[in-house]
Amino acid sequence: MKTNRKMFGLMATLCAVGLALPPRAAAQVSEADFNALKATVQALSDQVHSLQQTNVLEQQTHEQDVEQLQQLREKLAETQQIATNTEQKIVEAAQTQPIPREPIDEATVNHNFMMMGDAEFQYDKVAGQHGTFYQADFAPIFLYRSGDNILFEAGFDTTLQNNAPNSPGYTTTFNMSFAQMDYVMNDYMTLAVGDLLLPLGTYSQRGAGWLNQVPDDPLAVDALIPGSGVGAELEGAVPVGNDGAFANYAVYGVNGPSSADGFGNVSSLDLGGNVGSRSDGVTANLHSDPSGGARLGVFLPLPFKPRYDLELGISGQSGEWDDAGTHLWSAGVLDAALHLGPDFEAKGEYIMTRFGSDDVGQVTQQGWYAQASYKLAGLNLNLPVINNLELVGRYDSVIDGLGTVTERYTAGYIYFITNTLLFEGDYESVHSVGPAALPPNQVILQLSLGF
Amino acid sequence: MNISKQKWVRAVFAAVIAAMVAGGMASTLCSADPTPGGSPAPTNSVPVQTNAVAATPVAARMQVTGAELYSINCNRCHPERYPTERTGAQWKTIMLHMQVRANIPVSQARLILQYLQDNSGR
Numbered sequence: 001m002k003t004n005r006k007m008f009g010l011m012a013t014l015c016a017v018g019l020a021l022p023p024r025a026a027a028q029v030s031e032a033d034f035n036a037l038k039a040t041v042q043a044l045s046d047q048v049h050s051l052q053q054t055n056v057l058e059q060q061t062h063e064q065d066v067e068q069l070q071q072l073r074e075k076l077a078e079t080q081q082i083a084t085n086t087e088q089k090i091v092e093a094a095q096t097q098p099i100p101r102e103p104i105d106e107a108t109v110n111h112n113f114m115m116m117g118d119a120e121f122q123y124d125k126v127a128g129q130h131g132t133f134y135q136a137d138f139a140p141i142f143l144y145r146s147g148d149n150i151l152f153e154a155g156f157d158t159t160l161q162n163n164a165p166n167s168p169g170y171t172t173t174f175n176m177s178f179a180q181m182d183y184v185m186n187d188y189m190t191l192a193v194g195d196l197l198l199p200l201g202t203y204s205q206r207g208a209g210w211l212n213q214v215p216d217d218p219l220a221v222d223a224l225i226p227g228s229g230v231g232a233e234l235e236g237a238v239p240v241g242n243d244g245a246f247a248n249y250a251v252y253g254v255n256g257p258s259s260a261d262g263f264g265n266v267s268s269l270d271l272g273g274n275v276g277s278r279s280d281g282v283t284a285n286l287h288s289d290p291s292g293g294a295r296l297g298v299f300l301p302l303p304f305k306p307r308y309d310l311e312l313g314i315s316g317q318s319g320e321w322d323d324a325g326t327h328l329w330s331a332g333v334l335d336a337a338l339h340l341g342p343d344f345e346a347k348g349e350y351i352m353t354r355f356g357s358d359d360v361g362q363v364t365q366q367g368w369y370a371q372a373s374y375k376l377a378g379l380n381l382n383l384p385v386i387n388n389l390e391l392v393g394r395y396d397s398v399i400d401g402l403g404t405v406t407e408r409y410t411a412g413y414i415y416f417i418t419n420t421l422l423f424e425g426d427y428e429s430v431h432s433v434g435p436a437a438l439p440p441n442q443v444i445l446q447l448s449l450g451f
Numbered sequence: 452m453n454i455s456k457q458k459w460v461r462a463v464f465a466a467v468i469a470a471m472v473a474g475g476m477a478s479t480l481c482s483a484d485p486t487p488g489g490s491p492a493p494t495n496s497v498p499v500q501t502n503a504v505a506a507t508p509v510a511a512r513m514q515v516t517g518a519e520l521y522s523i524n525c526n527r528c529h530p531e532r533y534p535t536e537r538t539g540a541q542w543k544t545i546m547l548h549m550q551v552r553a554n555i556p557v558s559q560a561r562l563i564l565q566y567l568q569d570n571s572g573r
Binding site for chain 2: 112113114116141143144145148151153182184186187188190192197199205206210211235236237238239242243244246248250297299301306307309311337339342345416419420422450
């Protein structure tokens with residue numbers, strides 16, 4: 001526009017100049033004047049040409065600006081659309097119920113199957129015998145959980161034993177210590193079937209190798225009662241009050257003790273051999289009736305301080321044992337455990353058994369153990385070794401009813417390398433008289449791992 | 452072993468046991484600190500603080516918690532196992548085993564399991 005005005009102005013100027021010039025007179029125009037006028041016109045023409053070119057460039061720039069403005073408008077519209085869509089998606093997501101994600105553990109059976117257990121390695125020195133390293137036990141426990149209420153559990157003991165004299169090498173013994181299926185029917189009743197750990201006292205069920213503070217079992221537990229039996233059991237527990245107390249029960253039926261050779265002599269008694277399948281392939285109980293048993297227990301947190309508690313239990317089992325079914329085998333156990341805080345424990349069991357026999361008549365056996373332990377961390381000395389040390393003492397005895405009386409005094413320690421790796425040691429002083437008398441003393445050092 | 456030596460051994464043993472019982476009871480009953488001394492510290496796992504039980508006797512409170520049930524029951528038979536040692540699903544399997552083995556109430560086992568799963572961290 002400016003250019004056009006300039007041009008128009010120029011033209012007007014030229015016209016004005018032309019009109020202002022007088023008509024050609026007869027008089028002559030000088031050559032100098034003509035040339036000057038010619039030069040002026042040329043200069044004006046050049047200026048017009050330059051203004052025309054500038055006008056073209058400005059037109060082009062204007063068009064580019066218009067085009068760019070249009071593009072920006074389009075981009076703005078696009079961005080606004082994207083923002084609107086995003087806002088809609090956010091609103092929709094907030095309104096949608098989230099799908100609960102199942103923990104990946106539950107989606108695979110691998111985490112329903114576990115291996116736990118323990119392993120013990122010992123150095124033993126029994127009086128009158130050479131000291132020895134001893135692979136005491138490798139005892140895996142396999143657990144398989146099917147859903148929330150069904151568990152299959154099985155435990156094994158793997159031990160090494162030299163072959164008979166004049167037979168080189170050794171034998172690996174792999175025994176199934178228990179295998180049972182547990183079905184939690186409701187909050188108060190669980191059915192367990194299989195090769196059961198028997199609730200005669202509590203040691204058999206809770207005395208795995210690394211659990212008890214002393215490396216070997218109480219004399220009476222090993223000698224007088226079976227640790228397991230094939231059968232079925234109902235057990236359960238009922239809370240009492242709101243402080244953690246409860247009462248529990250267990251009722252069971254198992255094949256029961258039997259005769260190793262079919263006869264009713266004392267030496268024939270076999271506490272753990274009646275598993276329902278005979279060596280000749282016949283599926284049968286070795287005697288006509290199974291054995292029945294039960295345990296009743298109470299667990300009482302004591303009101304003095306936290307982790308003060310007392311557990312008491314009474315249990316028993318009875319049934320025939322010889323093939324002829326003429327003799328009963330019966331057992332009764334009293335068990336107790338006391339905790340005074342997290343550092344002190346005292347526990348024990350009294351066991352009595354009674355059975356009839358063809359050769360000796362009525363045999364009564366009894367035994368008991370009392371064990372106390374104290375974790376030195378309770379002294380609050382905060383010393384590095386002391387804090388991880390637990391002292392333990394045990395007295396146990398057994399009267400086998402056949403002339404052998406054994407008393408044993410045990411003093412030992414547990415050093416907690418970790419909460420699952422224990423270094424234990426004890427000295428056992430034994431006083432034993434009779435035909436089955438034990439050696440007078442022994443030292444046991446044990447490294448045990450619970451996993 | 453002759454009779455005098457037997458008596459000597461029995462006397463020494465009885466004295467040791469009596470001293471341990473008396474010392475244990477004295478240090479726990481007479482302790483001014485209501486918080487228990489705690490189990491030995493392991494060196495291969497990170498312990499979860501489970502000994503911080505309130506000084507108020509359990510019977511005075513309305514309902515025992517999963518943490519308290521864990522501290523009451525879960526080191527009676529074996530050294531304390533820490534919640535961080537297992538995943539939540541593994542604890543579910545283990546607690547079924549322990550519930551049967553210790554014959555504890557199902558409702559208490561559920562509370563213990565919830566505590567273990569909440570604190571397993573995985």
